Structure formats: structure tokens, C-alpha cells
Amino acid sequence: MPNALTRRGVVVLSAVCLACLMFGLEISSVPTILPTLEKVLHADFKQLQWVMNAYTLAVTTVLMAVGALADRYGRKRVFLISIAVFGIASLICGVAADVRTLIVARFLQGMSGGALLICQIAVLSHAFQQGRERAIAWGWWGVIFGIGLGFGPIIGGGIVAVSSWEWVFLIHVLLALIAFLLTLTGVDESKDPLAGRLDIAGILTLSTGVFCIAFYITQGPDLGFTGTTGLVILSVSVASLIAFVIVEKVSARPMFDFSVFGIRPFSGAIIGSAAMNISFWPFMIYLPIWMQAGLGYDSVTAGLALLAYTVPTLVMPPFAERLSLRYQPGLVIPAGLFTIGVGFFLMRFGIVSAHPNWLTMLPGCLAAGIGLGIANTPVTNTTTGSVSSDRAGMASGIDMSARMVSLAVNIAIMGFILASGVAAYLRRALPELDASQIRPLAERISGGDSASIPGLTDPIVHEALATGFGWVALYGGIGVWIMAALSFLTFDAGISRKPKASETGQSQ
Template sequence: MIAFKNTIALTSVCLAALMFGLEISSVPVILPTLEKVLHGNFNDLQWVMNAYTIACTTILMATGTLADRFGRKQVFIISIIMFGIASLICGLSQTMPVLIISRFLQGMSGGAMLICQVAILSHQFTGSKERARAFGIWGIVFGAGLGFGPIIGGLIVAVLSWEWVFLIHAVLSVLTLLLILNGVQESKNPEAKRLDVLGIMTLSVSVFCLTFFITQGTTLGFHSTISITIITISVLSFIAFIITENKIQHPMFDFSVFRIRNFSGALLGSMGMNFSFWPFMIYLPIYFQSALQYDSITAGLSLLCYTLPTLVIPPFAERLSIRYQPGVVIPFGLFIIGLGFILMWFGSSAEHASWLTMLPGTLLAGTGLGLTNTPVTNTSTGSVASTRAGMASGIDMSARMISLAINIAIMGFILVSGVLSYLRSNLSVNLNALEWRSLSEKIAAGNITSIHQISPLDSSGSIAHAAITYGFSWIILYGAIGVWILAFFSLMSFSPWKNSVSK
């Protein structure tokens, strides 16, 4: 009976993990469709993704404390219900503002789901072998959601409609809820600490304002009073966050862990992956569908080359970590991601660019991610005392989500800037600064036909296609250089040669 209930509980947790992963990797494929159907601009498309990631960040640390105090099962149930309702609203949205707001609610409930999953598995499976098997299955399902999300999203759009990319989760949420009620045991932590409300608020405000400044700065004017006010609030909020976490008795971020070289090195690995690989996944479907003119299914299949190595490589990464130390494997994995980006840069610049010219780079970048991801998670939690593992895991997840949110915005800014630079050099038309920016954002979002209104002679949209390709070359180089810089600092933090000497 206990084994049967554990199986039901594991199934419910795996379904929740699948939904969380799918909502990250399947949505990018439908962004070009959303731009056309809901008449969104480029900033709207960025916020469709960033609303989810920022919301995850705001709720991650709070959920752990709330679940410990009020019960992991109870909080898990609430998060599943909210995720289902938010997914339903997403699928029924008729305007971009409604979709973005519902994506924020979906991200909050998704982040709560994610934290509860780990706590429930840890409590439900007490034996070491049972727990290892449960976490192994959970990891495979979570990875499958991320890895196969692009093709699943493409198929749903082709067979049904974009709405079902969200509505399917409303259905899965009902099934998951039934399984939770019949299989998951309730558990609490009688020694749960107080909720760090001030820390959560100051960090969330800082990240939101910084992301808003990057995405909206061109529209508002980076030197305008509003923009300067927003970035000032971001900086002041971050300073307040640091002061708060150093003064309160039970901070959600204990900065003393940054003195541990292995923890800091692993955290830089987390930031490196979400500095390059994951934010670029948001824009890669736009390249496949707009620059290469693939349909949603072909784009989804092309993206599999980018994501599938992340499922295959982790077991090898674990063996390499045991043999050569995480301090070697993690920076090496980041370096491989950067090398993959360089190959993608060459592939996208080829005379007859296609998924085949991009294939070596996408496979190599995915391999680098696979080498980095699992060692980062194990090292960040394993380098601190077991009593602080939850806090370390929370810092790791927050670093990932914050890096992702900020770099989605930065890559979008770089893409539009690259498109704008190409258009100004190759279009002989008289436009003011706002008109140039508007045209660049439309093309960057995949609206290639928008150039016909400005340049009727370019009936084939060749300039627009060249412009978006040029813009993508900029963000590919940004991803490569950025992840290599973080690989270097990660290596310096680990200093594996010191460990070798001490041995």
C-alpha cells in the first residue's frame, strides 16, 4: 500500500515537473505566432517570457518557508490549482497585457510547484535507494519537458492552435491534483523560520526594475526622468536587499556561503548557463521561423538539436566530476557552450544558412549545458552543511532565474540594435529615430512584411531577412563572450590546481 501511494506521489510530482519544464521551452516556439495573432510588439514578446521567470524568482525563497510552516502538500495543492487557473487564463487571452499578467501568475505558481516537488520527494522517499531512484525519474521527466518542449509546442500549434500550449496545462493540473490528494503525504518543519518578507520584496523590485529599464529604455529614452528613476530604484532596492540580508537573524541569502570557493564557482556556473544557453533559446525559434522561414514544426524539430544533448550528457558529466573534480568540469562545460555559440555564429553567417549549418553549434552548446547543469546543482548544495542545503539551493535557483530574466532583456536589446544598424546601412529611406526603432522591433519579432510599407521595392523581404540574421550574429557573439568570461571567473573561484596541490 505504501509503495503504491509513493508511486502515485511520484507520478504527481513528475507531472508537475513536466508542466514547469514545458512552460519554459514550448512557449518560445509560439512567440512569432503570438506577435501576429495578438498584435504584440517585440517588448511584449520579451515580457511573455520574462513575466514567468521574474515571478518564479519572487516566489522561490518564500515558498520553501511557507511550505515548511503550513505543510508541503497543502502548498503544493494550492500551487497546482493556481497554475491550472493561470494556464486557463493564458489560453483564453485575447490581448498581450492579459497574457503577460497571466504568465506572471503562472510563473509564481510554477516556482511554488518546483520548490514543493523537491521537499515532497525528500519526505516521501526515506530510503537512500528509493530516494535516488525517485529523484532520478523526476530529473528525467523534468529534463524531457525542457528538451522536448520545442517540438511539443510546434506540434500543438500545427495540430490545434497556440491556445492549447497553455490550455493543456489546465487539464494536466486537474489530473495532477487528483494524484496529489491520493498519494502525497503531508509534512511540516516544526522549526521553520520566519518569512524574509523584506528580503523578497527588495530583491524582486530590484530585478523587475532592472529588466523594465532594459526592455523599455529605448521607448522611454534611457536618459529620460522615468528611466533614471527606475534604474535608481533598482540600485537602491539591491543595496537595501544586501543590508537587510546582513542584519536580520534568518536571511534567505546568507552571504557567508560566498566565501566557500566551490559554492561561488558553482554559482558562476549557474549564471553562465542562464547568461547564454537558456535566454538564447527564447530567440532561436524567431531565427528559425523568420530568418530561415521554417514553420512551427520544423522550427521545433530544429530546436531539438539544441535541447536533446542536455538529456543525454548529464550521466557522463557526473562521471567526469568524480574523476576530474567539478571545479574542472563546470568551467569546461561553460567553455563548450561558448564554443557552440561560435560555431552557431559561423553557421548563421553561411551563404545558404539552414538548420544543418547551425547543427554543429547547437549540438555543442547543448553538450556544454549537459556537462554543466548537474555538477552545478550537486556542487552548490554539496559544498555547504546539510542544514544549509535548502538555502544554497534557493540561492542557486534564484541566480538562474535572475540571470535568465536579465539576459532575455539584454539579448532582445542587442538583437534590435543589430537589426537597426543593418537597416540604417542598407535602406535609403528618410525615417526619424522612433520610426527606425519601431521598424527594427517589428522585424526582430518576426514581422518581416513590415518592411514593405517602408521599402516597397524589397518585395521579397531580403533586406529584412538579412537584417534579422545580422542582429542574431550580435546576440550569438554576446552569448559566447559572456559565457567565456563567466567560465574564467568560475575556474578562478574553484582554483582546482590548489585542490590538486593539497592532495
């Protein structure tokens, strides 16, 4: 660690960086083991989706609550509890004997992971308040967070190759123990004497609404989208989201202050935040399935191939910052989103080509990663920088919630589109199959399970997967382009000029 930090500062930063590494790895490393989980735990496609969605939905559930809890009861105390629960949940994940236990443990892991994310930001902000040491601390935090997200696929694949899938989770037990001891000995306690009470109604209504819509999309083919059960779940989701808006409007201390959406740069950036999570991040959940089941790669080779998708997100942010200073976020963010869309269309061409391999996927993966790297940092800086300093924490919470909600919903949507594309091909290729057999078969193929299906040839499986993934790439490309246009139109019309300092947080 740099000499500019004190010994205590190094301890605090080490604890925080371990926490952010654990949080990022549990998003990006788990997708590479989904095909393995399908085999060893006999998980079906919907269950594989819930292995990922349980984590992201749980993060969303606690995001806005933990900040208030930490401010009231102590940031160090809540941070320690979060680390301990994350370690225990990781242990349960690692010893899970069936996929249902794993999904429940992933939800617990996600709740503690969301708490880790909020607490580490609060601890870092309190511990490093001076200019140079603050810049060093946040710089290291960003690098480690990026490593967790960017190198997660190869780390997960490598762990499976040298050991077993369980250690993708069990390694966090050791990391959590180290982070706990560092926090216990090095972090000072801090509270906010003016902290308000918890917005329980807001938390419950938002969580219920998001969970029900994800459940409706994921389970819809079985429940019936227009059947009684499906429509009841959809109605509960809509009613909960409407109730959330009403609750936040009348609350004296709302979790979401909707007035900030009147600030055009803030709204444009939030659209960008959601756009990245209807395209780039949910697709990373499914890409390992294509690499392994579609292209025939092992987990390590798939992880290496995915580096083309993730590494550009780490190297592009400094360039994006320079672009933002010169051209304004209102141009840079939509341009980054547009580039993600280009990447998705290139990936679609690579997927449906005559002989797909990592080379046919490379241009699209690189373009999508470059686009994400261009848009991501300006989105974060704009959401917090376009509001007054006393609302920066709330703005950051809205940004992170937008990311997690859109990610959770689009994991479900992409899974539905993937299975639908596979089913469409099977109907054409195997007309003798009964209609009731098509969807279950499509979901098994979409989850990477084809070896145990009698009478199904490799060319049919490959073409079915190519059709499904082609549909998903098309959805991601069109979706992110639409969001790019909305973001561009939402930003202040004067994006070609730099705003005056007095205008920051005032543009309506």
C-alpha cells in the same frame, strides 16, 4: 514505474513528475509560439519579451518565500494551492484575447510555477527517504524535468500544428487537474515545527531590483536610457538591490546567507549557474524566431531543428558526473561553459553564412547543448554539496534564484542586442528612412513580423535578422567565456586533487 516503489510511492512520484513537467514545458514550449502570438494577438517585440520574462521574474519572486510557507503551513497544502493556481493561470493564458492579459496571466503562472518547483522538491524529499527508492524517485524526477525542458520546443510546435497556440497553455489545465487529484489522494502532509517567519523585506527588495533592471533594459529605447524616467527606474533597481544586501546581512534568518559565498566551490558553481543563463537558456527564447522568420521554417520544423540544441542537455549529464568524479567540478564546470561558448561562435558562423539553414546551425547547436549538459549537473551538485547539510536547501534556493535572475535579465539584454543589430543593418541598407522609424521597424522584424511591412524585401529582412542574431550569438559566446574564466579562478586552487570528506563545506 519501477517495482521498488510502493503503490503510494508511485502516486506521489506521478504527482511530482507532472508538476515538474508543467514547470519545464512553460519555459521551453512557449518560445516556439512567439511568432504566432505576434500575428494573432498583434504583439510587438517588447510584449513578446514580457510573455517570457513575466514567467521567469515571477518564479524568482516566490522561490525563496514558498519554502518557508510550505514548512510552516504544510507542504501538501501549499503544493495543492500551487497546482490549482497554475491550472487557473494556464486557463487564463489559453483564453486570453490580448497580449496584456496573457502577460498578466503568465506572471501568475510563473508565481505558481516557482511554488510548484520548491514544493515538489520538498514533497519528494519527505516521501522518499530510503536509499534505493530515493535514488529511483530522484532519477525519474530528473528524467521528466529534462523532457519538459528539452522537448518543449517540439511539443509546442506540434501542438500548434495539430491544434492552435491556445492549447500550449490549455493542456496544463488537464495536467494540473490530474496532478491535484494525485496529490490530494497520495501525498502525506508534512511540516517543519521549527520553521521561521517569512523574510518579507528580502523578497520585496530582491523582486523590485530585478524587475526594475529588466524593465529598464526592455523599455529603455522608448523611455530613454539617460532620460529622467529611465534613470529613476535604474536608481530604484540599484537602491533595491543594495537594500536587499543590507536586509539579508542584518536578518536573523536571512533568505540569502552571504557567508556561503566564502566557500570557493560554492561561488564557482554559482557563477557557472548564472553563466548558463546569460547564454544558453535566454538564446533558446529567440532561436525559434530565427528558425521561423530567418530560415522560413514552420513551427514543427523549427521545433525539430531545436532538438539539436536541447537533446544533448539530456544525454550528457551521466558523462558529466563521471568527469566530475575524475577531474573535479572546478575543471568540469568551466570546461562545460567554454564548450557552450564554442557553440555560440559556431552558431554565429552558421547564422551569417551565405546560405544559412539547419545544417549550418547544427554544429553550434550541438556544441552548446553538449556544454550545457556537461556543466549543469555538476553545478547543482556542487552548490548543495559544498555546504553543510542543514544549509543545502538554502544553497539550492540561491542556485535557482541565480538562474532565474540571470535568465530574466538576459532575456531583456538579448532582446535589446537583437533589435539593435537589426536596426544597425537597416540604417546601412535603407539610408532614406528617418531615424525615428528605424527602431520600431527593427523591433517588428526582430519579433518575426515582416510580411505586413510595405516596401521591405525578403533579402533585407533576412540580412537584418542575420545581423541581429549574429550580434546576440557573439554576446552569448563572449559572455559565457568570461564567466567560464571567472568560475575557474573562483574555485579552490587545489582543483586537481579530490577534497577529503572533512573538507566538504569547509573550504574557504
